[in-house]
Amino acid sequence: MIVILVSDIDLAENIRELLTFSGVKHVVLIDSYEKLSPIPSGDIDLIVYSDPDDIGLHNLTWLVTENKIPIIVLTSSSIKYNLNGQSIILELPFDAEELIAHSDQLITARQTV
Amino acid sequence: MKEKLLQFENEAGFRALFDHATVGIIVVDQDGYIVLANPITQRLFGYENHELEGQKVEVLIPQKFRDGHVGFRTHYNRNPRPREMGSGQDLYAAKKDGTIFPVEISLSSYEIVDDRVMVAFITDITQQKNYTQRLQKQVDERTEQLESALKNEKALSELKSKFISIASHEFRTPLSTILSSASLIDKYIDKGDIEAQKKHIGRIRSSVKNLNGILTDFLSLEKLEEGMVVNNPAPLLLGNFLNEIIEELEGTLKTGQTILVSKDIDTDEVCMDRNLLRAVLTNLISNASKYSAQEKKIELIIKQSETLEIVVKDYGIGIPENDQKNIFSRFFRASNVSGIKGTGLGLNIIKRYVEIMDGVISFESHYNEGSTFFVRVPCQG
Numbered sequence: 001m002i003v004i005l006v007s008d009i010d011l012a013e014n015i016r017e018l019l020t021f022s023g024v025k026h027v028v029l030i031d032s033y034e035k036l037s038p039i040p041s042g043d044i045d046l047i048v049y050s051d052p053d054d055i056g057l058h059n060l061t062w063l064v065t066e067n068k069i070p071i072i073v074l075t076s077s078s079i080k081y082n083l084n085g086q087s088i089i090l091e092l093p094f095d096a097e098e099l100i101a102h103s104d105q106l107i108t109a110r111q112t113v
Numbered sequence: 114m115k116e117k118l119l120q121f122e123n124e125a126g127f128r129a130l131f132d133h134a135t136v137g138i139i140v141v142d143q144d145g146y147i148v149l150a151n152p153i154t155q156r157l158f159g160y161e162n163h164e165l166e167g168q169k170v171e172v173l174i175p176q177k178f179r180d181g182h183v184g185f186r187t188h189y190n191r192n193p194r195p196r197e198m199g200s201g202q203d204l205y206a207a208k209k210d211g212t213i214f215p216v217e218i219s220l221s222s223y224e225i226v227d228d229r230v231m232v233a234f235i236t237d238i239t240q241q242k243n244y245t246q247r248l249q250k251q252v253d254e255r256t257e258q259l260e261s262a263l264k265n266e267k268a269l270s271e272l273k274s275k276f277i278s279i280a281s282h283e284f285r286t287p288l289s290t291i292l293s294s295a296s297l298i299d300k301y302i303d304k305g306d307i308e309a310q311k312k313h314i315g316r317i318r319s320s321v322k323n324l325n326g327i328l329t330d331f332l333s334l335e336k337l338e339e340g341m342v343v344n345n346p347a348p349l350l351l352g353n354f355l356n357e358i359i360e361e362l363e364g365t366l367k368t369g370q371t372i373l374v375s376k377d378i379d380t381d382e383v384c385m386d387r388n389l390l391r392a393v394l395t396n397l398i399s400n401a402s403k404y405s406a407q408e409k410k411i412e413l414i415i416k417q418s419e420t421l422e423i424v425v426k427d428y429g430i431g432i433p434e435n436d437q438k439n440i441f442s443r444f445f446r447a448s449n450v451s452g453i454k455g456t457g458l459g460l461n462i463i464k465r466y467v468e469i470m471d472g473v474i475s476f477e478s479h480y481n482e483g484s485t486f487f488v489r490v491p492c493q494g
Contacts, residue, residue: 018293
């Protein structure tokens with residue numbers, strides 16, 4: 001399952017459509033971090049997280065280091081995210097093909113592990 | 114003692130020097146009695162000729178300093194040498210009528226035959242003091258102005274930083290939608306899915322509109338900050354003006370939303386700033402639509418007499434009570450608007466527009482029930 005945590009509904013739906021085109025079956029859209037907690041972390045193959053603020057950044061670190069969930073961060077700021085190799089930072093506005101390629105790569109790596 | 118001094122002062126040069134000096138000169142014996150005082154001293158302190166002679170020098174000192182001065186005088190007698198009196202301190206003298214005035218005093222002493230006398234040179238510095246005080250006041254005022262300007266500059270700088278940060282996010286998000294919709298249109302062309310292509314063309318249009326709205330808000334804010342927004346009242350046909358705005362806005366409402374208009378207008382022609390009034394009405398009605406679900410009605414009530422009263426009521430998501438105090442603050446967005454596009458600038462801008470028109474804006478809101486905004490601006494028929 002891929003979780004798209006993007007508050008802008010149009011952008012979230014576009015990302016879902018792009019990932020669906022690349023063959024992903026199960027995509028969940030959420031607009032706030034709180035809505036992530038009911039989802040078992042073992043079910044999540046990838047999170048696409050747009051423009052996290054300071055709290056979001058803290059959440060990201062926890063998700064990546066504790067739960068080993070790969071994340072694609074879409075960012076409009078110059079914040080240096082200190083995330084490990086399971087994560088990718090893409091600057092907004094991102095290139096759709098790049099997003100799809102990174103998504104495939106991270107999901108494959110997670111499923112291989 | 115006086116005889117000795119008179120003997121000494123017989124020389125015409127000394128007499129002239131003493132009489133025509135522009136500073137007060139007094140000669141005091143070791144017991145503190147004034148032996149001689151030149152004419153300017155007498156004028157300065159308000160005494161008649163020779164009236165000071167034979168009086169204690171403390172008579173020239175304000176009452177509250179007199180006791181202390183006796184000690185200083187005794188101390189000086191032990192080690193008499195030329196020096197300024199009370200160096201670094203503000204010195205004051207007392208006139209015969211009790212008036213206090215600021216002075217500068219230099220002290221010296223000399224021996225005549227077998228006696229030692231002290232000489233004090235007294236300058237009235239009232240004018241210098243007043244000038245210094247005026248200068249200090251000017252310096253204080255300028256310092257205050259500079260500090261205020263610096264504070265404003267700092268606030269503006271912080272605003273600009275926040276502006277750039279928010280602008281970056283607010284612009285990049287719709288740009289991402291446009292770019293991803295364009296990629297998806299490419300893919301749907303390959304699949305021949307016309308409906309999906311149309312959906313994304315609509316999404317691109319909506320994003321461009323959103324970008325334009327953000328740009329308008331930011332430019333309006335900048336104009337306000339630079340004081341470039343002014344009230345320019347001009348004759349306006351209120352009925353036609355309202356119809357135009359409602360007609361424009363009806364095209365932007367969500368499915369099933371309607372604007373119910375109620376007008377109570379005394380005279381059709383009023384004198385108001387068309388652009389400011391349009392911005393206020395457009396923003397309030399657009400917000401009412403944006404924060405309400407489909408099919409919800411929006412009520413617009415206009416009453417006009419000496420003032421124009423505008424009421425915009427919606428049945429939407431409302432403003433949570435905790436957020437209400439900040440609702441007119443720059444960049445503030447209520448906690449329940451996640452997922453609804455906005456910069457947090459609209460209400461701040463229109464509040465300032467209303468104030469520029471010498472009007473007031475207020476609101477009532479209940480979470481999940483809706484909001485009502487009230488605007489009152491003066492108008493001339």
